[in-house]
Structure formats: structure tokens, C-alpha cells
Amino acid sequence: xxxxxxxxxxxxxxxxxxxxxxxxxxxxxxxxxxxxxxxxxxxxxxxxxxxxxxxxxxxxxxxxxxxxxxxxxxxxxxxxxxxxxxxxxxxxxxxxxxxxxxxxxxxxxxxxxxxxxxxxxxxxxxxxxxxxxxxxxxxxxxxxxxxxxxxxxxxxxxxxxxxxxxxxxxxxxxxxxxxxxxxxxxxxxxxxxxxxxxxxxxxxxxxxxxxxxxxxxxxxxxxxxxxxxxxxxxxxxxxxxxxxxxxxxxxxxxxxxxxxx
Amino acid sequence: xxxxxxxxxxxxxxxxxxxxxxxxxxxxxxxxxxxxxxxxxxxxxxxxxxxxxxxxxxxxxxxxxxxxxxxxxxxxxxxxxxxxxxxxxxxxxxxxxxxxxxxxxxxxxxxxxxxxxxxxxxxxxxxxxxxxxxxxxxxxxxxxxxxxxxxxxxxxxxxxxxxxxxxxxxxxxxxxxxxxxxxxxxxxxxxxxxxxxxxxxxxxxxxxxxxxxxxxxxxxxxxxxxxxxxxxxxxxxxxxxxxxxxxxxxxxxxxxxxxxxxxxxxxxxxxxxxxxxxxxxxxxxxxxxxxxxxxxxxxxxxxxxxxxxxxxxxxxxxxxxxxxxxxxxxxxxxxxxxxxxxxxxxxxxxxxxxxxxxxxxxxxxxxxxxxxxxxxxxxxxxxxxxxxxxxxxxxxxxxxxxxxxxxxxxxxxxxxxxxxxxxxxxxxxxxxxxxxxxxxxxxxxxxxxxxxxxxxxxxxxxxxxxxxxxxxxxxxxxxxxxxxxxxxxxxxxxxxxxxxxxxxxxxxxxxxxxxxxxxxxxxxxxxxxxxxxxxxxxxxxxxxxxxxxxxxxxxxxxxxxxxxxxxxxxxxxxxxxxxxxxxxxxxxxxxxxxxxxxxxxxxxxxxxxxxxxxxxxxxxxxxxxxxxxxxxxxxxxxxxxxxxxxxxxxxxxxxxx
Numbered sequence: 003x004x005x006x007x008x009x010x011x012x013x014x015x016x017x018x019x020x021x022x023x024x025x026x027x028x029x030x031x032x033x034x035x036x037x038x039x040x041x042x043x044x045x046x047x048x049x050x051x052x053x054x055x056x057x058x059x060x061x062x063x064x065x066x067x068x069x070x071x072x073x074x075x076x077x078x079x080x081x082x083x084x085x086x087x088x089x090x091x092x093x094x095x096x097x098x099x100x101x102x103x104x105x106x107x108x109x110x111x112x113x114x115x116x117x118x119x120x121x122x123x124x125x126x127x128x129x130x131x132x133x134x135x136x137x138x139x140x141x142x143x144x145x146x147x148x149x150x151x152x153x154x155x156x157x158x159x160x161x162x163x164x165x166x167x168x169x170x171x172x173x174x175x176x177x178x179x180x181x182x183x184x185x186x187x188x189x190x191x192x193x194x195x196x197x198x199x200x201x202x203x204x205x206x207x208x209x210x211x212x213x214x215x216x217x218x219x220x221x222x223x224x225x226x227x228x229x230x231x232x233x234x235x236x237x238x239x240x241x242x243x244x245x246x247x248x249x250x251x252x253x254x255x256x257x258x259x260x261x262x263x
Numbered sequence: 264x265x266x267x268x269x270x271x272x273x274x275x276x277x278x279x280x281x282x283x284x285x286x287x288x289x290x291x292x293x294x295x296x297x298x299x300x301x302x303x304x305x306x307x308x309x310x311x312x313x314x315x316x317x318x319x320x321x322x323x324x325x326x327x328x329x330x331x332x333x334x335x336x337x338x339x340x341x342x343x344x345x346x347x348x349x350x351x352x353x354x355x356x357x358x359x360x361x362x363x364x365x366x367x368x369x370x371x372x373x374x375x376x377x378x379x380x381x382x383x384x385x386x387x388x389x390x391x392x393x394x395x396x397x398x399x400x401x402x403x404x405x406x407x408x409x410x411x412x413x414x415x416x417x418x419x420x421x422x423x424x425x426x427x428x429x430x431x432x433x434x435x436x437x438x439x440x441x442x443x444x445x446x447x448x449x450x451x452x453x454x455x456x457x458x459x460x461x462x463x464x465x466x467x468x469x470x471x472x473x474x475x476x477x478x479x480x481x482x483x484x485x486x487x488x489x490x491x492x493x494x495x496x497x498x499x500x501x502x503x504x505x506x507x508x509x510x511x512x513x514x515x516x517x518x519x520x521x522x523x524x525x526x527x528x529x530x531x532x533x534x535x536x537x538x539x540x541x542x543x544x545x546x547x548x549x550x551x552x553x554x555x556x557x558x559x560x561x562x563x564x565x566x567x568x569x570x571x572x573x574x575x576x577x578x579x580x581x582x583x584x585x586x587x588x589x590x591x592x593x594x595x596x597x598x599x600x601x602x603x604x605x606x607x608x609x610x611x612x613x614x615x616x617x618x619x620x621x622x623x624x625x626x627x628x629x630x631x632x633x634x635x636x637x638x639x640x641x642x643x644x645x646x647x648x649x650x651x652x653x654x655x656x657x658x659x660x661x662x663x664x665x666x667x668x669x670x671x672x673x674x675x676x677x678x679x680x681x682x683x684x685x686x687x688x689x690x691x692x693x694x695x696x697x698x699x700x701x702x703x704x705x706x707x708x709x710x711x712x713x714x715x716x717x718x719x720x721x722x723x724x725x726x727x728x729x730x731x732x733x734x735x736x737x738x739x740x741x742x743x744x745x746x747x748x749x750x751x752x753x754x755x756x757x758x759x760x761x762x763x764x765x766x767x768x769x770x771x772x773x774x775x776x777x778x779x780x781x782x783x784x785x786x787x788x789x790x791x792x793x794x795x796x797x798x799x800x801x802x803x804x805x806x807x808x809x810x811x812x813x814x815x816x817x818x819x820x821x822x823x824x825x826x827x828x829x830x831x832x833x834x835x836x837x838x839x840x841x842x843x844x845x846x847x848x849x850x851x852x853x854x855x856x857x858x859x860x861x862x863x864x865x866x867x868x869x870x871x872x873x874x875x876x877x878x879x880x881x882x883x884x885x886x887x888x889x890x891x892x893x894x895x896x897x898x899x900x901x902x903x904x905x906x907x908x909x910x911x912x913x914x915x916x917x918x919x920x
Contacts, residue, residue, distance in 0.1 A: 135316035140427075145545040147317065198428055 004063070005030040005174055005206040006051065011060030013046055020046045021057065024232050026225045028174070033200050033207045035217045038227035039250055044210045045087060047227065048176050051208070052084050053077045064174065078107050083172035085163045087179045087210075093152035097143060097162050098134065100151055104169025105130040137168045140202075141195060157188040164195065168203070175199065177209035181216055189216065196220060218242070226250065290494040290709065293465040295331065295368035297494075297532040302328035305508075305535070311357045314542035314550055322357055324535075330357070332458045334365035334440070337447030338396060339457075341420055345370030345464070348392045348473065352376040352385065352408070353400025355514045355540050358424040358440055360527060362398040363472070363518075367490075368461055371396075372470040374485070375519030377864040378404070379857070386411045387482055388475050392716060393417055398440070401425035409434055467491040473716050474521050476668045485716035486668045496671040496710040497529035499691040504638050504662070504676060510536035510557040511635075515547045520865060522642065525672035526560050552632030559639040563646040564866060566661065569631055570650050571775055575803050591619035595656025602655065603682055616658075624657045633659050640664045640676060643865055645746075647773030648684040655682070663687050665746060669731050670694075671710040675744050686743035696744055697730075703750050704737045705730040736763070752870060754785045762843050767792070768868070770838065774831040775800045779855045779862075781873050782845070783881050789846040791884040793877060794828060795819075795854045801827070816909055819850040825914050832916060847884050847915050851877070852907055853897060880911060889913055 006028040013021040021043045028034040036044045049055040051062055053074035061070045069077055083104075091100050109116070109130065115123030138147055141161055146154060151162060160180065167175055180196065181189045193216055199205050211217050217224060218238040226234040226247050234244040241247055292300075301310065306325035313320055322330070343349070349366035351373055353359055363373040374392045376385055378400070385407055389397065395417055399405050405423050412418055412434070423429060424440035450457065471490045475483040514527045527538050536558065541550035551559075577588050598616045601608045608616075628634045639654075642664035654661040665687030666673030674696060677688035690696045694708035711731045714722035725732050736753050737746040747753065748763035755762070764782035771780035771792060778797040784790035796819050804827065805812055812818040828850060836844045855861040860872045874881060883891035890912050896904045 132316065135318075139316055142543065144317075144542045145549075194428075201430060202427060 004028065005065060006208065007063040007066075008047070008051065009061050009063070011047070011050060011057045011062070013043075013050060013055060013057045020230050021050070021227075022230045024060070024227070024230075026232065026235065028206055028208050028223070030206055031200070031204060032222040033196065033209070033220050034223045034225065035221035036208065036210045036225050036227065037212070037214075037217055038233075041229070042227040043230040044227055045178060046230075048084065048178055048208070048210060052082055052176055075107070078170060081171070081173035082176065083167040083170040083174075084176035085160075085167050085178055085180060087182065089156075089159045089163050091151045091159060091163055091166065094150065096148050096150055097138075097146050097154075097165075098148060100162060100166050101134040101137060101169045102130060104166040105133060107170060133171070134169055137165050140168070140198070141165050157184050160184065160188075160192070161195070164192075168199065172205060174206045174208065177207065177211075179210055179212065181211055181213050189213065193220060290491050290498060291467045292494060293367065293462070293467060293469065293490045294471060294493075294528060294532050295335075295364050295462050295465065298324075298328055298331060298364055299459075299462060301532065301535050309537050310531075311360070311538050311540065312554075313357050313540040314546075314553075317542075319539070319553070327357075327361070330361045330444070331364040331368060332451065333444035333447035334361055335368040335447065335461065336450040336458060337443035337445070338365055338371075339369050339461070340446045340450045341396075341443065343369050343371055343396060347371040347396070348374050348394040349396045349398060350374045350376055350389050350392065350394035351398045351518070352378060352380075352404045353398075353424070354378050354544060355516075355518055355523075355527075356400065356424070357540060358398075358400070359518050360538070362422075362440075363528065366396070367465070367469075367471055368458065370461065370465055370469065372473050372487070374473045374475070375517070375524070376475075377517050377519045380864065381858065382407060382411055384483070386414055388485070389415050389418065392473050392475075392485055396420050396422065398422045398424070402428040405429060405432070405437065409437075412436065465490075467494070470713065472524060474524065474668045475519070484718055484721055487713040487716050488668075488671050489713055492671040492710045492712060493524070493529040494533055495693065495708070496673065496691075497525060497533045499693050499708075499710070500525075500673060500676065501530065501534060502692050503678060504640075506530060506534045506536055506558050506638065508535040510534070510637075511539060511554050512536055512558045513539045513541065513547075513551050513554050513556045515541050515544070515551075516561065517864065521666075521668040521672050522560060522562075526558070529672070548632070552630070555632055555635040557635050557637045559633075559636055560664075561639075561641060562643040562865065563641050563650070566641050566646060566650050566654065567775075570653050571797075571800055573627065573631070573653075574775070575799065578803070578807070587623050591623040592656060594619040595624060595658070596652055599652055599655035602680070603652075603684075605680070620658065628657055628659065633657075636660075638662075642666060642673065642687075644867065645769040645772075647769075649773065651682070651684055665744060667733060667735075669712045669725060669733075670706055670708060671712065674706050674708065674710070683740075683743055686740060686745050688744065689742045690744070696739070698738055699732070701750070702736045702738070702747075702753075704733045704735045704744065704746065706733060707731065764790075764870075767835070767839065767843065767845070770835045771832065774835075776804070776828060776831055779868065781855075781868055781870065781877075783874065783884065787885060790843060791881075792832065792845050792848040793851050793873075793880060793884075794832075794848055795851050796824065796828065798854070815854065816852040816907060819852060820909060820912070822912070825850065825912060829914055829916065836916060836918070844918055845916055846918065847913055849880055849884060849891075849911050849913050851880075852893060852909050852911065859897070883911075884913055 004027040008024060008026045011021055011024045024047060036047060038044050046055060050057050053072060061068050064080055109126060111123040111126045138144055143161060143165060146158060151159060180192055196207060197220060200207050221238060224238055224241045225232060226241060228250040233246045233250060234241050302324040307323050309321040310324040310327040311322040349371050351359055351362050366373045374394055376388055397408050397418055399408055399421060408421050419436065420438060421436045422438055422440055422443055426439055467490045469489060470487045471493055472488050473485040474488060475485050512526055514523060516523045518527060531538050539554045541547045577585055594615050598608055598612055636659055639659060640662045646663065651661060662677035664673045665675040674694045675688045675690050694706060697705050699705050707730050734750055735746050736748055736750045737744055748765035752765060753763050767782045768780040771777050776797055777794050779795040781793045782790055798815055801818060801824060805818060810821060810823055818824060832845060832848055857864055860869060862868060880891055890910050892910050894908045896906050
């Protein structure tokens with residue numbers, strides 16, 4: 003069954019149609035990519051999936067359940083986590099604290115129990131710390147466990163943000179340009195982490211990415227957007243062969259652009 | 264337990280056993296039998312500790328033995344035979360030492376590989392040793408082996424201990440550490456006496472490890488060492504530099520290196536102290552601080568790094584702390600200087616030192632994780648006097664040692680209260696050292712190795728009449744040994760005196776700004792040097808002097824940096840005899856790297872490779888030009904390469920008469 007199904011989604015901001023009739027699915031346990039030129043509507047689509055935007059038409063289905071009307075925090079509890087294009091971490095806090103905040107949606111202890119760090123509150127925190135330590139080990143950030151996030155290099159912050167998303171124990175992970183601004187070595191590490199997350203943690207991944215090498219290597223399925231419309235959808239080979247995709251990326255004239263001109 | 268000698272019987276005396284109990288061990292043992300003895304004596308005491316998921320997790324001696332038994336029986340059930348070889352490749356983890364002991368318990372020898380070794384090196388060592396089993400850590404190492412497994416027909420099984428990323432691998436030779444241990448458990452249930460039987464069949468003169476030497480020339484050679492070799496060495500060292508059963512040791516240097524084998528296996532098993540494995544290679548310094556080891560053994564670069572990190576951080580700290588540092592360190596240095604000179608320290612100065620200890624040294628040692636350090640040594644290369652002074656001033660009793668793979672570790676060490684910077688100390692008990700007529704250091708002791716694996720010619724060259732020919736040139740100063748250089752590197756100057764490039768290089772490297780130095784001059788009219796700057800220190804200096812730079816290449820080409828280094832080289836030149844002074848130097852555009860074959864894995868300069876690689880630079884140093892254009896490609900670890908185009912300046916030095 004599809005982990006994520008987006009059907010006939012349309013999103014308008016006033017007179018601007020950000021997304022027009024988009025349909026797109028991500029199968030369970032796969033890596034899917036959304037690509038397209040700047041302003042194509044990629045992040046808007048991701049925001050509709052995570053619940054930040056509510057589309058005027060169409061539906062978002064998680065595990066076959068319609069979540070179009072649900073708030074972001076409800077979807078988080080259902081197993082959706084994301085990272086942001088521009089890092090959105092708590093810069094003044096340590097890596098460990100940032101990750102523990104990621105566990106917040108799974109914490110049951112109240113202010114009193116947690117604050118006193120006693121009985122069930124203490125046990126719960128220890129259990130969450132174990133989950134977090136497992137992620138720290140997984141993403142190889144032991145060295146910076148107690149560093150303040152704001153002092154870290156950009157590439158590392160990206161990794162910490164991924165770690166925080168993983169701390170939510172997601173079934174569907176949305177990554178908004180995980181490789182942006184990274185050097186070759188960091189990209190290679192990140193690509194390996196994404197594959198490992200997908201394989202070892204059974205997580206479905208939907209990512210927006212501009213690095214075509216990465217997209218073609220990692221994804222099973224690619225959805226291409228241009229000016230809010232889906233222009234292609236399929237395996238990397240199919241998408242690469244698609245003339246409209248070539249036009250959108252290389253600026254060649256094709257039958258459809260000539261027709262609209 | 265059957266098959267165990269008398270040592271196990273004395274376990275009744277219990278916890279009182281410390282150094283005395285350890286000395287009761289004789290060298291006629293095997294590692295696995297010592298493990299069984301320790302497990303019988305202190306089953307619940309921690310033998311190994313590993314930081315995993317942020318917590319130090321203990322492995323008791325009993326559990327250590329159990330792990331070895333399971334793996335050993337598992338390997339036997341897979342067809343490992345006595346006399347076979349097991350290659351081990353990975354970071355320092357409990358599984359590494361368990362794999363080694365399991366192989367030895369089954370009568371096989373272990374062959375350690377450096378975790379950062381490249382494909383050709385790995386292939387050479389596995390083929391040369393004839394290993395039938397390879398135990399590798401993770402996906403990275405498994406990938407290496409699988410890539411070349413077709414060239415190594417003798418390898419039957421590849422065992423990994425970290426399954427991450429390996430789920431979809433389906434090579435028939437591949438199986439997990441746990442799966443092998445599971446087979447071992449089954450075999451143990453069927454034949455409960457089998458393991459002890461295997462232990463009983465082992466003897467002290469079996470080959471325990473084949474240790475591939477770093478090889479500053481040509482490909483590495485496998486030195487075969489017996490249990491007797493390794494244990495005699497550990498016990499002789501223990502006699503002059505005692506350790507306790509309750510000591511802690513952090514294992515962070517490659518286990519394929521004899522120095523780490525000497526501590527984490529020979530000494531730890533003979534004495535019975537605990538080994539701690541860091542969380543990851545990047546967290547070593549923090550992990551050392553958490554453990555607070557009593558015993559430490561590290562090459563000079565670790566001690567230099569500690570010193571540099573203190574000096575760099577003192578520059579950045581608050582004025583108050585800097586004041587404390589400036590106020591109290593001279594006290595430490597005065598006391599250390601008196602001790603080095605063998606003079607008594609006056610009572611007043613001793614009291615003052617204790618004040619300094621309270622106000623500064625304790626906090627400093629705590630920061631570095633050296634608070635509990637009782638015995639520590641440096642070896643492999645020369646360590647600058649300033650670094651020695653720095654540690655002794657704080658009350659950290661750093662000693663120099665000397666040794667090589669072929670003597671199972673070390674043969675000489677400084678004694679307490681008899682530290683001389685330029686020597687490597689006095690031979691340990693049972694070891695005789697003499698100097699041959701050609702000036703080569705010869706060693707004779709029960710620790711001298713059995714020979715090189717399948718290399719009669721090299722063995723005959725190294726071992727003559729029972730004396731190990733080290734290839735090092737040196738001399739004796741009383742009973743202290745002084746090492747000059749490799750014999751083949753010692754060169755004759757124009758006036759006929761012998762001189763050693765390494766001697767000058769070490770003097771140059773004592774400067775904090777210099778990371779590596781290569782002195783050239785054999786069959787040349789004068790001496791020149793190629794230097795690599797230390798990026799962290801020179802970078803800090805540049806920052807302080809408002810000198811902006813982008814990369815290593817850029818920084819090392821700055822005239823201001825040349826001026827800085829010229830002052831350093833001038834200082835060294837002043838201490839050298841006329842003919843041995845450097846005439847010119849050049850700052851290289853990259854650091855020397857083991858991946859480029861310029862250094863050995865233990866970071867010794869491979870002179871011939873370096874001289875070949877920088878042929879053009881050397882030619883320019885002896886030509887008339889002031890600069891030399893460079894257009895070259897450098898290879899990164901991931902196989903990518905980049906082109907470097909720059910112009911190197913050649914800086915002539917003013918030579919005073």
C-alpha cells in the first residue's frame with residue numbers, strides 16, 4: 003500500500019496557483035524525490051503533506067487515511083517528520099537537547115513528574131534518551147553530542163536536523179534539500195545516511211533535492227514539478243528521457259511550450 | 264577448569280593480589296590461558312569497557328572469556344585449523360581483541376591490519392600471511408575485502424561485527440560475528456570440554472601474532488611473535504615500570520601496531536588491568552578524560568597535540584586564568600629542571616609546587632584526563648625537550664621508550680628519576696643492547712622475534728647469531744641508549760663526518776609550527792629542508808597577526824609565514840655544526856600523508872617516496888631559482904582527485920660563519 007498518496011491537490015495563494023491538480027504517491031519503504039526549477043511548488047507540496055498548508059482542493063492520504071483536514075502536530079503523531087530547507091534548530095541549545103525535544107511528541111510525563119525527575123518521569127526520560135543515543139550513534143555525531151548547535155559547522159547542523167527528525171520515530175520522512183550547501187564529502191555522507199535510514203529503519207522518504215546525481219542514485223520514483231504542475235512522474239530513467247523535463251531544466255523549446263506561446 | 268597451570272590456584276588469595284601476583288606469572292603461558300586465569304581469579308571485575316550509546320558498558324573477565332570461547336568454537340566449527348592465520352581489520356573495539364584471542368585459543372595466529380589501510384596494502388598482507396579467515400568491523404572494511412576477495416583464494420570466511428548497511432549483502436563468504444558465536448555456543452553444548460582442550464594444546468612457543476611492520480622501505484614484512492616473546496617483554500617492562508590490576512588503560516591506537524598489542528593484550532593479560540575502548544576515533548580525548556587512565560602509551564604526536572592544545576587555549580582564555588598559568592608554570596619548570604639534573608628539590612620549592620598543583624596543575628591535568636596518570640611513555644620517534652618539560656612540570660612522569668616490532672614492543676625505557684631528553688633510556692631486564700662496529704644497534708633478548716613470515720632472506724639479514732639488527736644507528740651513553748637515525752639514512756658530509764637527517768628533522772619538528780620536516784642532502788653539496796607547517800598552530804598565529812588565508816596551500820605560501828619559519832630554522836641552524844647547517848628551505852603545499860605513501864601508518868616519513876615525489880622541488884632547491892612552479896594532482900580518500908597549481912618559494916638562509 004502507498005505510504006503517502008496525494009491526489010488532485012490544488013493550492014492557491016490569492017490569485018497565484020502554487021499547485022495545480024497534483025497527484026503523487028510514495029510506496030512504503032521507498033525513496034521518492036520531488037524535483038523542479040525554483041518556484042515550481044516543491045516546498046509548497048511538502049508543506050501540504052506535513053500540514054502547514056491546507057490545499058483548496060484534493061486530498062493527502064497517509065496509510066490510506068485522509069489527513070487533509072488534520073493539523074501538523076496530529077500528523078506528526080501519525081509518523082510524519084521533516085527537515086527544513088533553512089535549518090530550523092534551537093541554536094542556543096545542545097545537540098542532545100534538540101534531539102530530546104524531537105521526542106516530545108512521544109512523551110507522556112506531565113510537568114510535575116518530568117520536572118521532579120522521579121518515578122515514571124525519570125524512567126520515561128531514560129527510555130527517550132536511549133532512543134536519542136541510538137540516533138546519535140546512527141548518524142555518527144557522538145563527538146558533538148554536548149555541543150551547542152549554533153557553534154557547529156553548517157554541514158553538521160544539517161545532520162543534527164536530520165537527527166531531530168529521526169527522533170520523532172517517523173514512518174514518513176520529508177527532507178527539504180538535505181544536501182543544499184554541502185561539499186562533496188558531506189553529500190556523500192548524507193546520501194549514505196538517507197539510504198541507511200530507508201533500509202535499516204524502514205522509513206519511507208520523500209525528498210526535495212537539486213543535486214541530480216543524488217536524486218537519480220537514491221530515488222526509486224521521481225515527481226517533476228514546473229510552475230505548479232506535474233510534468234513528469236516515474237523512475238529516474240523515465241524522467242531523464244522525458245522531453246518536458248529536459249526543457250524545464252535546459253530551457254529547450256518543446257511542443258507544449260510552443261503551444262502555450 | 265582443566266588444562267590450567269598453577270596460576271589459577273592462587274586465585275583464592277583474592278583482591279590483595281596486585282603487582283606481586285602478576286610477577287608470579289611466567290612467560291611460559293599463552294594469551295588465552297592467561298585470560299582463563301584472570302577470569303577464574305576475578306570473574307566479575309571489568310576487563311573491557313566500551314562506550315556505546317553514550318554509556319560505558321563493561322565486559323567482565325568472565326564474560327570476556329565466554330565471548331572468546333564462543334567465537335573460538337564458532338571459528339573451529341567453520342574449519343579453522345591450528346597454524347592457520349586470522350586477519351583482523353577494524354577500529355579498537357572489544358570484538359577486535361576477542362577475535363584475536365579466539366584465533367589464538369584455536370591455535371591460529373592473528374594478523375592485525377591498520378583500519379585505514381588501502382586496498383593494495385590489505386591485499387598484500389592477507390595474501391602474504393595466507394589468512395583463511397578475515398574478521399572485519401563494518402561495511403567500509405567489508406567492502407574493501409569483497410573488492411579484492413577474488414585475488415585471495417585462501418580466504419574462506421569474512422566475519423563482520425557491525426551489521427549496519429550489510430543487510431542486502433549476499434556474498435557466500437560473509438557472516439556475522441554473532442552467527443559465528445551462535446555456532447560456538449552450539450558446539451560448546453555438544454562438546455563442553457572442547458575449549459579447555461584447545462587451550463591445553465597451545466604452547467608458549469606458538470606463533471601468537473604476525474605483526475606487519477610499517478616498512479619505511481618497500482612492502483611490509485610480517486614479524487612472527489610467539490607468546491613467550493610477547494609475555495617476556497610485557498613482564499620485563501612491568502618489572503621496571505609496574506602496573507596494577509586495578510589500573511585503567513584507554514586503547515585508541517591501532518591494534519595492528521605492536522605498541523598497542525603490548526599494552527592491550529600482552530600487558531593487560533599478564534597484569535590483569537582493564538582496557539577501555541573509546542566511542543569513536545573522534546571522541547578519544549573526551550573519553551580519556553572520562554576514564555582517567557593510570558597507564559598511557561602514545562607516540563610523540565599525541566603528547567605534542569596535548570601540549571599544543573593547552574598553549575592554544577591559554578591564548579584564548581580569560582586574563583585571570585592566563586595570569587594563573589603564567590604565574591605557576593615556572594614553579595613547575597624549576598622543580599622539573601632540578602629533577603632532570605638529578606639535584607634535590609629544596610623544601611620551600613616543593614611546598615610551592617604543591618600550591619601550584621592546587622591552583623593550576625590539578626585543573627589542567629583534569630582537563631587533559633591525566634589526573635590519575637601514574638605511568639606514561641612515548642615512543643616511535645623523538646619528543647621535543649619542551650614537551651617533556653611541560654609534562655614533568657605538571658607532575659606527569661613521561662618517559663621515552665625505544666623498541667621495534669621485532670622485539671615484541673620495546674627494549675629500552677627511562678627509569679624513574681633518570682630522564683634524559685636525548686636518550687631512549689636503559690634496556691629492560693633480560694635485554695642486552697650493543698652497538699656493532701658499523702654503529703648499528705643490536706639487541707638480544709627472549710623477546711626477539713621468530714622471524715619474518717615466509718621471508719628467509721629478510722630474517723637472515725635481521726637475525727645474526729641471535730642478535731637482532733635493528734637497522735637503527737646509535738650509541739651508548741653509560742647505560743643509556745641514544746638513537747641517531749636509520750643506518751641507511753645516515754649520511755656523510757663534505758668534511759667526512761657522519762650526520763643524520765632525522766636528527767635535524769627532529770630538531771625542526773620540535774618547533775610547534777612545523778608538522779613534518781624532510782632534510783635532503785645525500786650526495787649533494789649542502790643540506791636543504793622541505794617543511795610542512797602545522798595548520799592549527801600557524802593558523803592561530805595568522806589569526807593573531809591578522810593575516811587572512813584560505814587553504815593550507817595558501818597559508819604555507821605567505822611570505823609572512825616564510826619569515827616566521829625562517830626564524831625557527833635559524834634557531835635550529837645555530838645548534839648544528841657548520842657543515843650540517845641548512846642552506847635553503849621550502850614550505851610544501853600539502854601535508855605529508857600516509858594515503859599518498861609519503862608516511863607509514865605510524866607516521867614515519869618514507870624518505871625515498873618523498874624524494875621521488877618532490878623531485879622537482881628538490882631539483883629547484885639545488886638550482887639557482889627563487890621559486891618553483893607546481894602543477895600536480897592530489898588524491899583524496901574517497902578516490903576523487905584535485906589539481907593544485909601554485910608557486911613555491913625557495914627561501915635561502917643566512918649562514919653565519
